[in-house]
Amino acid sequence: MDKYMPILIVDDYKTMVRIIRNLLKQIGFDNVDEASDGSSALQRLREKSYGLIIADWNMEPMDGLQLLKEVRADAKFKHIPFIMVTAESKTENVIAAKEAGVSNYIVKPFNADTLKQKMISVFGHF
Numbered sequence: 001m002d003k004y005m006p007i008l009i010v011d012d013y014k015t016m017v018r019i020i021r022n023l024l025k026q027i028g029f030d031n032v033d034e035a036s037d038g039s040s041a042l043q044r045l046r047e048k049s050y051g052l053i054i055a056d057w058n059m060e061p062m063d064g065l066q067l068l069k070e071v072r073a074d075a076k077f078k079h080i081p082f083i084m085v086t087a088e089s090k091t092e093n094v095i096a097a098k099e100a101g102v103s104n105y106i107v108k109p110f111n112a113d114t115l116k117q118k119m120i121s122v123f124g125h126f
Contacts, residue, residue: 001123005051009034010041010067011085012059016108020054020085026112027119038062042070045077052119057086057093065100072101081122085110 007029011017017034024032033048035041037059044050053071057064064084071077081103086093089107097105103122106114120126 001119001126002051003028004031005029006031006033006048007052007054008032008041008044008050010036010038010053010055010059010064012036012056016056016085020115023110023112023115027116038064038067038070041067045071045080050080052122053080053082055082055084057084057088057097065096068097068100068102083118083122 007024009017009020009032011020011034021032021034033044035044038055039062041053041055055064055067064086068082068084071080071082078101082101083104083106084097084102085106085108087108094105104118106118116126
């Protein structure tokens, strides 16, 4: 896993963006951009190449599941690993995300070790 790869955090809650950014920094990742919703994330994806997307589920106007579906439907982006972050651990949400092609799923709250383990499961190594 390239410690310099660009990572895109997508969340409409600034505090959560800061938390995820700090957790990534703790595990050695500093090349981090952010977007406040799915629409702005798609715009960022068109401007720059990312090695990982970490997106919240609940956002307006485009939520994380819609963003995931858009990413997986686009040949330029569909290869990018996508980790969904949510406060919901409902089985139907996990199933919907898996069916849409999510790489992994994190339920809030979580720590740096949890994030690292999810990234290892996505990339196969660290």
